[in-house]
Amino acid sequence: MDLAHTRLGARGDRWSTSRGVLDVRTPAPDVVTRRFEGYATLDLIEPAVRHLETLIDSGLLPIVFDDFELGAGYDSDVRAKLTAWHLRNRGKLKEVHILVKPGLVAMGVTVANLAMGGRFNVYADRSAFEWALAGVLTARITAGPASSARAPSLR
Numbered sequence: 587m588d589l590a591h592t593r594l595g596a597r598g599d600r601w602s603t604s605r606g607v608l609d610v611r612t613p614a615p616d617v618v619t620r621r622f623e624g625y626a627t628l629d630l631i632e633p634a635v636r637h638l639e640t641l642i643d644s645g646l647l648p649i650v651f652d653d654f655e656l657g658a659g660y661d662s663d664v665r666a667k668l669t670a671w672h673l674r675n676r677g678k679l680k681e682v683h684i685l686v687k688p689g690l691v692a693m694g695v696t697v698a699n700l701a702m703g704g705r706f707n708v709y710a711d712r713s714a715f716e717w718a719l720a721g722v723l724t725a726r727i728t729a730g731p732a733s734s735a736r737a738p739s740l741r
Contacts, residue, residue, distance in 0.1 A: 599611075622652070648680065649680045655687050659691065660691065681707065
C-alpha cells in the first residue's frame with residue numbers, strides 16, 4: 587500500500603496513492619466535503635469512511651458533499667463496500683450530495699443510489715452542486731450557536 591497522508595489545516599486531510607487523491611474537509615461540525623480525483627482503491631477510501639464514522643459516533647448526522655467530477659474509475663470492491671456501508675448506516679447521514687461527470691464513476695453512483703432507494707442527491711452540474719453546498723454552509727453561519735438564542739423579554 588502506497589497510501590500517503592497530509593494534514594490540510596485544522597479541518598482537512600488529504601490521502602493519496604500513486605493512482606488517486608482524496609481530500610476530506612469539515613467546514614462545519616456536521617458538514618463534510620470530499621473531493622476525489624483519479625482512481626479509487628479500498629485503501630484510499632478507508633480514511634474517509636472512518637472520518638464519517640467518527641462524526642456519527644459523536645452524535646452528529648453529517649451532511650456529505652462528494653465531488654467526484656475528476657474521478658476516473660474505481661476498483662469493483664470500492665462501490666460494493668461503500669454501498670454496503672451506506673445500507674448499514676441508513677439514516678445516520680442527514681444528506682448526501684454527489685457531483686459526477688458522465689462515465690464509469692457516474693454509473694457506479696447511479697447503481698449505489700438505486701440500492702439506497704434514491705436517497706443521494708446526484709448532480710452533473712457543478713454550479714448546482716456548489717449552490718447546494720453554499721446553502722448548507724450559509725444556514726450554519728446564520729443560525730449561530732444554539733447558546734446565542736435568547737428568551738423573549740417578559741417586560
